[in-house]
Amino acid sequence: MRANSVLRGAYKNIIVDNPIKSVQLVTLDRPKALNALNNELMAEFNDILNKAQSDGEITSVVLTGSDKAFAAGADIKEMKDISFVEAYKRDFLSSWNLIRDFRKPIIGAVSGYALGGGFEIAMATDILLASESAKFGQPEINLGIIPGGGGTQRLIRAVGKAKAMEMILTGRMIKAQEAYDRGLISQVLPNDQLLPAALKIAEEIATKSSISVQAAKESINAAYEMPLSEGLRFERRLFHQLFATNDQKEGMSAFIEKRKPSFTNE
């Protein structure tokens, strides 16, 4: 039996589905709390990512929420009484790093609120789409804290210092169109077209060699960490290594023979 038919219905706060065989659709489903990210939900999410990582049939993940909320942030009720000692000892939020280390593409599809940790998870996806109803913000300042899931680091890279400061210091939200204009998301869509558009991208990626897809993701993400000269070297090394794959031979032969490539991911 496929791993994912086992996963269906296995989680309390997340619905897992495969609308396309090779695509893991992950829908956050804690409607009464606007998909607030509590420990249980994050543990479930990490479990799904771990399984999707090792499932050879899964080529990408699509992550979405409800029409009203992608996720309204970390669960305030759960974290309100945490002490510094507890937060420090268990390295609170360190489990949120798994999405960063996930090697297959993750496509985020946001409707409604993507706030605080919800926005941070959205920014950690690889391709981010939003519906016209989407609202993005880092309102932690209103709670007497700052973003703790990467917001101060990722938002500045996406929208620049002035806008990141404005959003984080005031807690103001921006709408989908502004997020698009600022390069934070790649498409704004009518609500009913959001998920089909995300799945279409996932389906298209599934036709490529998974090795070159992962190498491309790795190389793009390296740009966050490295100076340009090192990034260019890193890219060229990965580029060279792809000549050791069957898929490179197949891709180039197929082009010359005027046919579609048939990649084997080897």
Ligand SMILES: C/C=C/C(=O)SCCNC(=O)CCNC(=O)[C@H](O)C(C)(C)COP(=O)(O)OP(=O)(O)OC[C@H]1O[C@@H](n2cnc3c(N)ncnc32)[C@H](O)[C@@H]1OP(=O)(O)O
């Ligand atoms: C490292 C990361 C840190 C963080 O992420 S800190 C959290 C940052 N996020 C926020 O501060 C957003 C908090 N939520 C809101 O401001 C509002 O919600 C909205 C503007 C998103 C929506 O407002 P409305 O439409 O009036 O809904 P409603 O009645 O406030 O929420 C419905 C239920 O959802 C619960 N809820 C919403 N967000 C959270 C949350 N982040 N943590 C825990 N619960 C949340 C509420 O309490 C309520 O529940 P009940 O009906 O039992 O009162």
